[in-house]
Amino acid sequence: xxxxxxxxxxxxxxxxxxxxxPPSLASASRLDQIRxxxxxxxxxxxxxxxxxxxxxxxxxxxxxSLYHHFxxxxxxxxxxxxxxxxxxxxxxxxxxxxxxxxxxxxxxxVRWHVLFHTQKKEEAFISHSELRSLEEKNLRVILKLRxxxxxxxxxxxxxxxxxxxxxxxxxxxxRNCILTMCTATAGWFSPEGPLPAEAxxxxxxxxxxxxxxxxxxxxxxxPEPVVAAxxxxx
Amino acid sequence: xxxxxxxxxxxxxxxxxxxxxPPSLASASRLDQIRxxxxxxxxxxxxxxxxxxxxxxxxxxxxxSLYHHFxxxxxxxxxxxxxxxxxxxxxxxxxxxxxxxxxxxxxxxVRWHVLFHTQKKEEAFISHSELRSLEEKNLRVILKLRxxxxxxxxxxxxxxxxxxxxxxxxxxxxRNCILTMCTATAGWFSPEGPLPAEAxxxxxxxxxxxxxxxxxxxxxxxPEPVVAAxxxxx
DNA sequence: CCATTACCCTGACAAGCGTTAGGCTGAATT
DNA sequence: AATTCAGCCTAACGCTTGTCAGGGTAATGG
Numbered sequence: 001x002x003x004x005x006x007x008x009x010x011x012x013x014x015x016x017x018x019x020x021x022p023p024s025l026a027s028a029s030r031l032d033q034i035r036x037x038x039x040x041x042x043x044x045x046x047x048x049x050x051x052x053x054x055x056x057x058x059x060x061x062x063x064x065s066l067y068h069h070f071x072x073x074x075x076x077x078x079x080x081x082x083x084x085x086x087x088x089x090x091x092x093x094x095x096x097x098x099x100x101x102x103x104x105x106x107x108x109x110v111r112w113h114v115l116f117h118t119q120k121k122e123e124a125f126i127s128h129s130e131l132r133s134l135e136e137k138n139l140r141v142i143l144k145l146r147x148x149x150x151x152x153x154x155x156x157x158x159x160x161x162x163x164x165x166x167x168x169x170x171x172x173x174x175r176n177c178i179l180t181m182c183t184a185t186a187g188w189f190s191p192e193g194p195l196p197a198e199a200x201x202x203x204x205x206x207x208x209x210x211x212x213x214x215x216x217x218x219x220x221x222x223p224e225p226v227v228a229a230x231x232x233x234x
Numbered sequence: 235x236x237x238x239x240x241x242x243x244x245x246x247x248x249x250x251x252x253x254x255x256p257p258s259l260a261s262a263s264r265l266d267q268i269r270x271x272x273x274x275x276x277x278x279x280x281x282x283x284x285x286x287x288x289x290x291x292x293x294x295x296x297x298x299s300l301y302h303h304f305x306x307x308x309x310x311x312x313x314x315x316x317x318x319x320x321x322x323x324x325x326x327x328x329x330x331x332x333x334x335x336x337x338x339x340x341x342x343x344v345r346w347h348v349l350f351h352t353q354k355k356e357e358a359f360i361s362h363s364e365l366r367s368l369e370e371k372n373l374r375v376i377l378k379l380r381x382x383x384x385x386x387x388x389x390x391x392x393x394x395x396x397x398x399x400x401x402x403x404x405x406x407x408x409r410n411c412i413l414t415m416c417t418a419t420a421g422w423f424s425p426e427g428p429l430p431a432e433a434x435x436x437x438x439x440x441x442x443x444x445x446x447x448x449x450x451x452x453x454x455x456x457p458e459p460v461v462a463a464x465x466x467x468x
Numbered sequence: 469c470c471a472t473t474a475c476c477c478t479g480a481c482a483a484g485c486g487t488t489a490g491g492c493t494g495a496a497t498t
Numbered sequence: 499a500a501t502t503c504a505g506c507c508t509a510a511c512g513c514t515t516g517t518c519a520g521g522g523t524a525a526t527g528g
Contacts, residue, residue: 030505044366049282052486064488065506073486129363132278167444170429173437176422177415184414195404203407210401211445264475286516298518299476307516 031069033059038076043122047077047133077130078138084123085145088116089152096152102160103213109156110182110208111201117186118197125186150175157212166212178208265303267293272310277356281311281367311364312372318357319379322350323386330386336394337447343390344442345435347416352431355420362417384409391446400446412442 028036037058041050052073056063070076095108117124127142134142153175160166168174182204189200262270271292275284286307290297304310329342351358361376368376387409394400402408416438423434 046280046282046366048280049367051484053484061505062507063486064508067487068505132280133283169437169440170433173429173434174441176418177438177441180418180421181411181415184410184418187414188410195407199404200407203403204411206403207408207411207445211441215449285514287514295475296477297516298478301517302475 030059034066034069034076035080039080039122039126042077042080042126042130047073047130074135074138077126077133078135078142080123081127081130081134081142082145084120084127085142085149088113088124088127089145089149091116092149092152096156102156102163103165103209105156106160106166106212107205107209109153110178110205113179113182114185114201114204115197117183118189118191118200121186121189124183128183150179153179160212165214167214168212174212181208264293268300268303268310269314273314273356273360276311276314276360276364281307281364308369308372311360311367312369312376314357315361315364315368315376316379318354318361319376319383322347322358322361323379323383325350326383326386330390336390336397337399337443339390340394340400340446341439341443343387344412344416344439347413348419348435348438349431351417351420352423352425352434355423358417359420384413387413394446399448401448402446408446415442 034055037055038050041054041058050073051063052066053063055076056066091112092109095105095112098105098108100108131139131142154171157166157168157171157175161168161171185200185204189197191197268289271289272284275288275292284307285297286300287297289310290300325346326343329339329346332339332342334342365373365376388405391400391402391405391409395402395405419434419438423431425431
């Protein structure tokens, strides 16, 4: 990573024709191949920029054959988003049922969110950028999951505030700030970059901790000082 | 704001047919009308989801007539992005030429970025989400502006770190965190929400200050305590 | 009064879209 | 040996896309 913001590797105009099946998914089932290729194209071109014919040609089959596996283009998008967000939600549910203190839960939640968005960056990116492409019925399903996710996150923040360890003025502003910051890693993080996902998660975790923790709070399980030399903040 | 993440007001499928010219732009020049309507549609449907025919029908003219004002769809997008990012950049240039201390410059930069993205949310949102829709030549122009923006922001962070007032481990991670967090306000802020843009900018400013300032740093021009009662952070 | 210009129109073009109908093939199941 | 069925095909459907050529009309400026 470290560079710009990304999302533009295979340059929109001359997207490289015809079908060499990416060897990475040669062994997967056709269904998974379609999912994977669809995900890739959605990430790079968006829903209305992705075509069934391009999914097909990447897999060296014809567009019509896709309908043996999926009933429509919309369903490809919907299942991808549903699966992704549901998995993301399950992770947060586990954290919030862990019985830990709010400081540790916040740490874990941020870490989980960042690692998820850096390791499954395409799915994650799509799941928050293609809401507008969902048909109404599907949209309602996704928004419900999403609201539940925000609700859980908010409850961590609120418990921390009640306990006096978080400085949070407006819960939904702070929640939006934290979540969007973590979500955005899916846009700029690159696994080929100098920093591994773990390191990014650590740094963002420290960032959020410093931003929220009151000075009387226990420093949570802060793994290491934030700055190389000089100071160790908070 | 305060609710979900947004960007989905006019529900994709049944987007409300035919042309009532939005009265808000009845007096503008045709060129500006096209710009404005194009911006609106780009915001809601993305580049490949926006059609020339829909711009036209909103203005009660035919699609072909648009070509009297713009040579192509691509140019509508490009000019919009170019103008927006250039304006954003000018603001940051002024700040970084102000001769203030890094703490104040960071404050001002965050505030500028947030206010810009909340007040011109459509243009701003498009300018960072539609990079992938730019033709290569245009993309290079935009990326140049963008990199310059990041460079200026980085230099504020680095000066603050050298001075010992910012705790910044990895400059580009921290910069990406701050900028994407501020940028994302264009996605969830709503002028009809309970909080005015100013208040959001203040709260995010405080968030960033708390995250970055070392405990030896002067508390900058912090306008008010971060939490209602109990504590005043940093 | 004539010429120019700004602006919009009709009508069409080639290309591309998601999707469907119907048929072929070869392997698995009975 | 007969049947089923997954998986792919060709061919086409109706529609939408960006864009262009060419023509009209009303206002402007000499």
